[in-house]
Amino acid sequence: MKNYILLCLIIVSAFSSKSYSQKNKVASADKKYDNYAYIDAIKTYERVAEKGYKSEDMFRKLANSFYFNSQFDKAAKWYGELFAMNPEQEPEYYYRYAQSLKSTGDTAKANQMLDLFNQKSKNDNRAKLYQENKNYLDVIKANSGRYNIEDAGINSKYSDYGTTFYQNKLVFTSARDTGNFSQRKHKWTGEHFTNLYQSDLDENFNPNAPKKFKSKINSKFHEATPVFTKDGKTVYFTRNNYLNGKKGKNESKITLVKIYKATFEKNEWGNITEVPFDSDSYTTAHPALSPDEKTLYFASDMPGTIGQSDIYKVSIDANGTFGTPVNLGAPVNTEGKETFPYVNDENEIYFSSDGHPGLGGLDVFAGKIADDGTISNIQNVGADVNSSKDDFAYIIDTKSRKGFFTSNKDGGRGSDDIYKFLETKRLYCVQELYGVVTDLATGEILPDTKLTLYDSGYKMITTTTSDQNGNYKFPVECGMSYAVRAERDKYTTKEVTVTILKENGRTNLPIALEKAECVVTVGDDLAKCFGIKMIYFDLDKSDIRIEAAIDLEKILDVLNQYPSMKLDIRSHTDSRASHKYNEALSDRRAKSTIQWLIKNGIAPNRLAGKGYGETQLVNKCSD
Known part of the structure; x- marks a missing residue:
């Protein structure tokens, strides 16, 4: 029996003047296989990035993965790539980049990032950390x-x-x-x-x-x-x-x-x-x-x-x-x-x-x-x-x-x-931050998950572990902002920020973790591991575009990591030309994708592909 992992890459047209929206329709696999493949997406992203491919989303994931694991020198490298590609990021990334730069000794650039962070996050408590001119009499009056x-x-x-x-x-x-x-x-x-x-x-x-x-x-x-x-x-x-x-x-x-x-x-x-x-x-x-x-x-x-x-x-x-x-x-x-x-x-x-x-x-x-x-x-x-x-x-x-x-x-x-x-009234408002840790995909509870509580300046306060029912709790202060970091083996580390209510009580913060390793069986859609929805081709062409090459590099890396894995590539078109023409065009595109993989070292006997033309429309448009 031939072992094929279905790579359901929807190959459609991209237009310079006008693009047609496409909905991803994954063909059902008709073959079942008896072995599993475990793919560490982060490692794949790193190997792909090292080859020179650039993607903001990829750089964010790489940098965050190292930052959360306190590998600040590597985090600084990929945050640097992120900002080089696009200097306009969410405020949190300026702060993380600054913290990472400090660990490398580049305090001058770290201070520049902190200045930008302060400008862009005026309501963030970290930006107010050294604020001094408070009206202390009002504070005393309130107390x-x-x-x-x-x-x-x-x-x-x-x-x-x-x-x-x-x-x-x-x-x-x-x-x-x-x-x-x-x-x-x-x-x-x-x-x-x-x-x-x-x-x-x-x-x-x-x-x-x-x-x-x-x-x-x-x-x-x-x-x-x-x-x-x-x-x-x-x-x-x-x-x-x-x-x-x-x-x-x-x-x-x-x-x-x-x-x-x-x-x-x-x-x-x-x-x-x-x-x-x-x-x-x-x-x-x-x-x-x-x-x-x-x-x-x-x-x-x-x-x-x-x-x-x-x-x-x-x-x-x-x-x-x-x-x-x-x-x-x-x-x-x-x-x-x-x-x-x-x-x-x-x-x-x-x-x-x-x-x-x-x-x-x-x-x-x-x-x-x-x-x-x-x-x-x-x-x-x-x-x-x-x-x-x-x-x-x-x-x-x-x-x-x-x-x-x-x-x-x-x-x-x-x-x-x-x-x-x-x-008659406590000075400090009493609050408890609590929640349950679950699997994002299945909703399964995740006991024994490590949770770390950080203050608004990202200074660690304390750690705990979720109990057998996935529950965790932290004593916190009312009106303060915190970050909770959840870490578990084979799951992507997740960090969630929360602002506590300004009254006595409890604040609920459920955390759903996503598996860091993709688990696919024979016949499954490999593209789902990396969020690859479509590979676009220019109108009436079958050449591999630069954007498509980035995604194909991810697939190439997986194939190199798992030499026994085989791939089925399927190509589709819309219905704006004749049936015969569309079938030939989609077939050329499938073969072009196969040739790209062969050119990059994949044995031909590991690859199969077919063009389906307009027979399996992904945009549900036949007019």
């Missing part, structure tokens, strides 16, 4: 009105600040001194040295009458801002440079503050030690733990600090050892002061700053922490909490939306006062 605030009921006429939750208690810092004898005062403030105090919390987070935190943690110098592990067995806290009766000083003879660690053993706090990144020459203060307790955040002016003080983080290993502190950098830290970090279980970081646009003094700000630890979307929490004075030490219970913060705003009892709040 205001979200809190019910009241005095916490535990304040004194002295400084009270820096709260933390600990076993249904509120532990805080206070300069009140309940001692009966020696009442030590700090020369800089005129107040007593601070110690830790505690109050029991009722079911509504109301603290009762405070009492001193009975522990060796309190000393004759300052203690402040503790944070406890969930099991209640470890605490990190701030204290003057004082341990085991010895006071440390820097080169200017000033005693700074450090972070200390203590453990709870035999019903008491002890084993007080410095953390290893402390120093006599700089401050470390105000520790905060991540929800998984694997990261410690803190404020410091250690070497490498951008401003007066920056927020850092350091990893905590399972054995209790610490990594190397890392400056959070922009967009958190500025040339001003960033301090009093707090991280909740919703991947939000709160901190105080006088470097970000605010109302005056320290304002409380919030940011979103991504899975990779990067922080974005820094926002002022609003004028309810913030004032023209110092506002800081914000903590919140995410389930009840109740919390505490400290301020020296007007109307308080002491120099710093603790306020209780109920957050």
